[in-house]
Amino acid sequence: MSEDAPTSTATSERSAGLPAQSPPVDPAVTHATAGKTAAPRLSWWSGDGGEGAKRNLGLIGVLVALVVIGIATRPDLYSDSSWVWGNFLTILKLASVVGVVTVGMTFVIIGGGIDLSVGAIIAIAGVWSTTVATQNFGAGGMIFTALVVGLSVGLINGLLISYGKLVPFIATLAMLVAARGLAAEISNKQTQVSDNDFINGIAANSLLGIPLLVYILAAVVIGGWVLLNRTTFGRRTVAVGGNPEAARLAGINVKRHTVLLYALSGLCCGIAAIMLTSQATSAQAAMANLYELDAIAAAIIGGTLLSGGRGTIVGSLLGVLIFSTITNLFAINGLSTEAQNMVKGGIIVAAVLIQQVQFGSLGKFLRRNRATTA
Amino acid sequence: MSEPTEPLVEAPADAVAGEVVLRLTDVVKTFPGVRALDGVQLEVRAGEVHCLLGQNGAGKSTLIKVLAGVHKPDSGQVEWRGEPVSFANPQAAMRAGIATIYQELDLVEDLSVAENAFLGHEPKVAGFVRRGHMARRTRAILGRLGHAEIPPGRMVRALPAAGKQVVSMARALSHEARLIIMDEPSAVLAHDEVGNLFRIIRELTAQGIAVIYISHRMEEIREIGDRVTVLKDGRTTAANLPARDTPTKALVSRMTGRTIEYVFPDRPAVERATEELLVVDGLTREGEFQDVSLTVRPGEIVGIAGLVGSGRSELMETIYGARRPDAGTVRMNGRALRPGSVDAAVKAGMGMAPEERKSQALLLGEPIYRNVTLATFSRYARLGFTDIGKEKAEARRIADSLELRPREVLRAVRTLSGGNQQKVVVGRWLLGDTKLLLLDEPTRGVDVGARAELYQVIRDLATQGVGVLLVSSEVPEVLGLADRVLVMREGRMVREAPAGELDEDTVLDLVMAGSLMEGAPA
Numbered sequence: 001m002s003e004d005a006p007t008s009t010a011t012s013e014r015s016a017g018l019p020a021q022s023p024p025v026d027p028a029v030t031h032a033t034a035g036k037t038a039a040p041r042l043s044w045w046s047g048d049g050g051e052g053a054k055r056n057l058g059l060i061g062v063l064v065a066l067v068v069i070g071i072a073t074r075p076d077l078y079s080d081s082s083w084v085w086g087n088f089l090t091i092l093k094l095a096s097v098v099g100v101v102t103v104g105m106t107f108v109i110i111g112g113g114i115d116l117s118v119g120a121i122i123a124i125a126g127v128w129s130t131t132v133a134t135q136n137f138g139a140g141g142m143i144f145t146a147l148v149v150g151l152s153v154g155l156i157n158g159l160l161i162s163y164g165k166l167v168p169f170i171a172t173l174a175m176l177v178a179a180r181g182l183a184a185e186i187s188n189k190q191t192q193v194s195d196n197d198f199i200n201g202i203a204a205n206s207l208l209g210i211p212l213l214v215y216i217l218a219a220v221v222i223g224g225w226v227l228l229n230r231t232t233f234g235r236r237t238v239a240v241g242g243n244p245e246a247a248r249l250a251g252i253n254v255k256r257h258t259v260l261l262y263a264l265s266g267l268c269c270g271i272a273a274i275m276l277t278s279q280a281t282s283a284q285a286a287m288a289n290l291y292e293l294d295a296i297a298a299a300i301i302g303g304t305l306l307s308g309g310r311g312t313i314v315g316s317l318l319g320v321l322i323f324s325t326i327t328n329l330f331a332i333n334g335l336s337t338e339a340q341n342m343v344k345g346g347i348i349v350a351a352v353l354i355q356q357v358q359f360g361s362l363g364k365f366l367r368r369n370r371a372t373t374a
Numbered sequence: 375m376s377e378p379t380e381p382l383v384e385a386p387a388d389a390v391a392g393e394v395v396l397r398l399t400d401v402v403k404t405f406p407g408v409r410a411l412d413g414v415q416l417e418v419r420a421g422e423v424h425c426l427l428g429q430n431g432a433g434k435s436t437l438i439k440v441l442a443g444v445h446k447p448d449s450g451q452v453e454w455r456g457e458p459v460s461f462a463n464p465q466a467a468m469r470a471g472i473a474t475i476y477q478e479l480d481l482v483e484d485l486s487v488a489e490n491a492f493l494g495h496e497p498k499v500a501g502f503v504r505r506g507h508m509a510r511r512t513r514a515i516l517g518r519l520g521h522a523e524i525p526p527g528r529m530v531r532a533l534p535a536a537g538k539q540v541v542s543m544a545r546a547l548s549h550e551a552r553l554i555i556m557d558e559p560s561a562v563l564a565h566d567e568v569g570n571l572f573r574i575i576r577e578l579t580a581q582g583i584a585v586i587y588i589s590h591r592m593e594e595i596r597e598i599g600d601r602v603t604v605l606k607d608g609r610t611t612a613a614n615l616p617a618r619d620t621p622t623k624a625l626v627s628r629m630t631g632r633t634i635e636y637v638f639p640d641r642p643a644v645e646r647a648t649e650e651l652l653v654v655d656g657l658t659r660e661g662e663f664q665d666v667s668l669t670v671r672p673g674e675i676v677g678i679a680g681l682v683g684s685g686r687s688e689l690m691e692t693i694y695g696a697r698r699p700d701a702g703t704v705r706m707n708g709r710a711l712r713p714g715s716v717d718a719a720v721k722a723g724m725g726m727a728p729e730e731r732k733s734q735a736l737l738l739g740e741p742i743y744r745n746v747t748l749a750t751f752s753r754y755a756r757l758g759f760t761d762i763g764k765e766k767a768e769a770r771r772i773a774d775s776l777e778l779r780p781r782e783v784l785r786a787v788r789t790l791s792g793g794n795q796q797k798v799v800v801g802r803w804l805l806g807d808t809k810l811l812l813l814d815e816p817t818r819g820v821d822v823g824a825r826a827e828l829y830q831v832i833r834d835l836a837t838q839g840v841g842v843l844l845v846s847s848e849v850p851e852v853l854g855l856a857d858r859v860l861v862m863r864e865g866r867m868v869r870e871a872p873a874g875e876l877d878e879d880t881v882l883d884l885v886m887a888g889s890l891m892e893g894a895p896a
Contacts, residue, residue, distance in 0.1 A: 232760055238740065242737040245734045251719075251720030
């Protein structure tokens with residue numbers, strides 16, 4: 001992709017596609033906005049363009065700063081290299097379940113929606129897959145149940161929003177309440193212990209020294225990245241969220257795509273339900289409480305525009321990692337979760353403020369640029 | 375109070391006695407990609423009704439917002455009561471005595487009439503609203519407006535549209551407004567309520583208040599207006615014409631007529647296929663258009679002339695499947711299309727460049743190539759995986775053939791000028807196998823040079839066998855570009871003829887006739 005830099009914007013060139021009697025063009029008028037900017041380059045890894053990549057560099061900076069704070073506050077721990085590696089894996093493991101949910105959430109938000117029901121979907125998928133009847137089918141049956149339940153509930157969300165014309169906020173809020181209610185009903189408000197060694201082993205075991213949960217996160221993140229940046233599904237997601245009317249008039253089936261987005265989010269919740277059940281070796285109706293807030297916050301910190309049309313999977317992953325690093329930072333310093341929540345709240349506000357400042361100044365820059373070249 | 379105060383309105387326009395309260399000189403306002411105001415002159419006197427005429431996109435809304443303190447002009451002078459002013463915000467304009475009544479009334483539905491009238495400047499004692507005092511003052515103002523029967527304590531939600539409008543005016547008077555700007559106030563009113571609106575306006579002007587009145591309805595301007603200023607493409611094309619005596623044709627040609635000679639490509643004398651490409655039969659959407667039948671052959675450009683509100687954009691969107699018709703059929707190559715399905719229309723080979731480029735056609739933050747391939751990226755994909763390299767190559771080919779400037783297909787569409795944005799939208803349908811292109815106001819907000827290029831692009835497409843259905847409110851554009859012209863008025867086709875058999879005056883007469891008789895819905 002090295003031929004990405006067209007250099008000539010000369011008006012005199014006529015291409016073969018048009019006949020020669022084309023009317024004369026006043027270059028002063030038509031050339032006004034050409035400006036003198038160089039062609040932006042698109043590397044193979046930055047599918048969403050340079051803007052997102054720059055923002056992600058900022059997030060990595062925040063992560064580095066958090067680690068530096070960790071080193072400064074607990075130099076004793078950080079001097080032990082095996083502890084550092086172990087702690088790194090702890091952070092990743094901490095991020096794994098919310099990370100999977102956040103990938104689905106990122107798609108929904110880029111597509112112009114919101115999914116408040118993710119925690120509740122995890123609960124109902126977790127509970128449903130750990131009933132005595134389901135457990136009789138073994139690990140395969142449990143995984144299948146969790147995935148299908150998650151997918152189906154997401155599908156219902158999508159159908160209500162697309163064809164029932166409910167506002168996403170309302171539809172998924174209703175689902176949040178209803179799904180937890182159904183989960184409590186199914187489990188009879190009891191904690192359902194998982195007797196399945198394979199399921200319980202997912203969280204307990206490692207491969208090549210890395211916990212299996214981290215592999216699942218990596219698979220979902222990579223899959224999500226490819227889906228968003230390299231497939232027609234991802235392209236439609238950006239179009240539907242960025243300008244639904246334009247997408248519709250270009251022949252994209254906006255309603256069907258919206259349904260698929262919520263189904264995808266539900267599917268991610270099904271995966272997360274298995275991971276969480278494995279971690280606790282049990283499931284209950286109250287599990288994954290407030291995960292929707294963590295997932296939305298992580299996506300927004302990662303630069304996903306809440307009004308849709310813009311966002312990156314890498315950014316969302318970094319958002320999740322920042323959160324889990326903060327949690328870890330407070331844990332190794334023995335500080336309370338209350339203080340931790342206050343800091344998290346502050347970080348959400350700071351991230352959004354910084355993005356607004358960037359965009360405001362970008363707009364100003366463009367206007368100034370236009371004024372000087374026009 | 376039901377007797378209209380006629381004398382002021384009877385006076386000839388030249389004899390408007392009041393002093394000049396507002397004078398705009400060479401006001402310019404640009405937004406990225408478009409010069410919304412490009413040298414506006416306006417003079418408004420105390421006690422007159424000054425009508426502002428112009429097509430959609432002529433700059434009326436921007437002008438109102440400059441006066442209301444929402445936008446600041448880039449250059450030019452705004453003189454208010456003899457002094458140059460620059461309003462920092464809408465509140466400043468309000469305080470200076472300029473009140474604006476927008477088309478979508480900005481009332482709070484769940485507050486009372488009095489609370490709405492004094493919203494933002496409630497009479498207060500130590501932070502407590504003086505409700506009794508506020509109600510009394512509201513009642514006095516409503517009395518001035520001849521509507522003492524509206525109870526100040528009534529919720530605005532419970533009022534009919536006409537009543538809400540009165541509340542908006544009461545708010546203006548609560549600010550001691552010297553100038554009230556009304557943006558299409560009659561659009562929300564039933565016919566018999568318009569008379570009442572006019573009575574109120576006469577009450578206001580009799581008190582020395584100036585009114586800027588915006589409407590598309592010619593007969594209203596005749597009845598209530600004193601003087602008319604016409605805007606086109608952000609410029610004043612005529613100022614201070616007498617509202618009563620200026621011939622309609624003169625006004626309309628100032629609104630729609632050419633200010634610059636455009637270069638239209640020659641019509642090639644080629645034989646056209648006799649097979650119809652598009653056949654629309656009896657298409658109807660209640661309240662928008664009735665019983666429209668038309669055909670387009672391959673290689674033919676068919677132009678629809680009609681004013682805003684004639685139902686032309688609605689018709690285009692219905693043919694394209696973006697709206698569901700109440701009756702009638704749309705056939706492409708003899709096959710009936712599923713009604714209300716854009717997907718079916720696109721699959722049958724239709725493409726559309728809609729009226730509102732930014733809100734209906736573009737992903738402004740996305741790169742050019744993704745906008746060009748928005749309708750076709752699925753076709754280049756293999757097993758659902760997009761072929762970005764191919765997409766960029768195709769987009770670059772389109773950029774070259776349309777002379778897109780700049781040709782860097784990775785740039786965000788946001789950074790392009792209006793004309794180049796339009797090229798992106800048209801270029802989208804050059805990919806794939808588009809057989810029929812629907813163009814709704816393709817040159818709105820496009821500068822002169824780019825216009826000529828777009829005309830050439832459209833003609834070239836037709837030469838290649840694509841059928842084109844074109845809507846424009848600029849009569850010369852329709853006559854210059856199309857092979858065959860349909861004239862639309864109030865949702866009906868009133869004339870069909872080859873472009874060579876029509877001239878501008880004939881078309882203008884046909885287009886306007888309806889609004890003179892009963893007023894086209896705006």
